[in-house]
Amino acid sequence: MREIVHMQAGQCGNQIGSKFWEVISDEHGIDPTGAYHGDSDLQLERINVYYNEAAGGKYVPRAVLVDLEPGTMDSVRSGPFGQLFRPDNFVFGQLNADLRKLAVNMVPFPRLHFFMPGFAPLTSRGSQQYRALTVPELTQQMFDAKNMMAACDPRHGRYLTVACIFRGRMSMKEVDEQMLNVQNKNSSYFVEWIPNNIKTAVCDIPPRGLKMSATFIGNSTAIQELFKRISEQFTAMFRRKAFLHWYTGEGMDEMEFTEAESNMNDLVSEYQQYQDATAEEEGEGGEQEDEEHA
CATH class of the missing domain: 1.10.287.600 (Helix hairpin bin)
Structure with a gap:
């Protein structure tokens, strides 16, 4: 007996995969709950190629659904064949940066582990409603010396490594474009012998009271x-x-x-x-x- 395991990745992969399982289920006589209601023994003859028979005689697709965006998984689950899939086979999450990742990427030399933290937006509570928050605006603010929490000017040194952690609903593509734009326009402020030295992370949930924010962690020689x-x-x-x-x-x-x-x-x-x-x-x-x- 041969089995085929389907890997459905991303929004496109999962949307095509959902339609695929609708068609295959119809051909094999499987209803949206996984129960068999076919009218031919031939439908069950090779059903284990695509399905695993679970308890209660229900058939579960041999599929793993993967996406960084939880919204895609929600649309599959709420779709007509959402109950067909095993909950454990949904793999989703956000692009993250845990402490170990930060330590590995931010410290190129053991002794140079002193960081300059920053935050954006830094605006008065009264003017918040008049200021539009965008990814370019956050990026411009977070690299500004006025937004640093350390009493030194990053323009007087060069960045060895940088970590930018964004929160709020935004496009990962736009974040990457802004980071590339910063490096291209301000290349003299980044050491050229450490390639790709800006690490980014995005969390969809914004801080309370803000639509989006950015936390900056910079390993700059200006801290001297x-x-x-x-x-x-x-x-x-x-x-x-x-x-x-x-x-x-x-x-x-x-x-x-x-x-x-x-x-x-x-x-x-x-x-x-x-x-x-x-x-x-x-x-x-x-x-x-x-x-x-x-």
């Missing part, structure tokens, strides 16, 4: 501004030993502060190194490492 500022403030206070006695009184040593300062300066230097790096330099660095290993 923040570390430089902290380092300068620390150095000025440490030179005068301000508040130091509170820490040494609890068992800490002055050398721990000196070491921490050195580590921060090394971090700033590493960010600057990758900001200035080019694709050619990265390639040469990789070749040198290969020679050393050889």
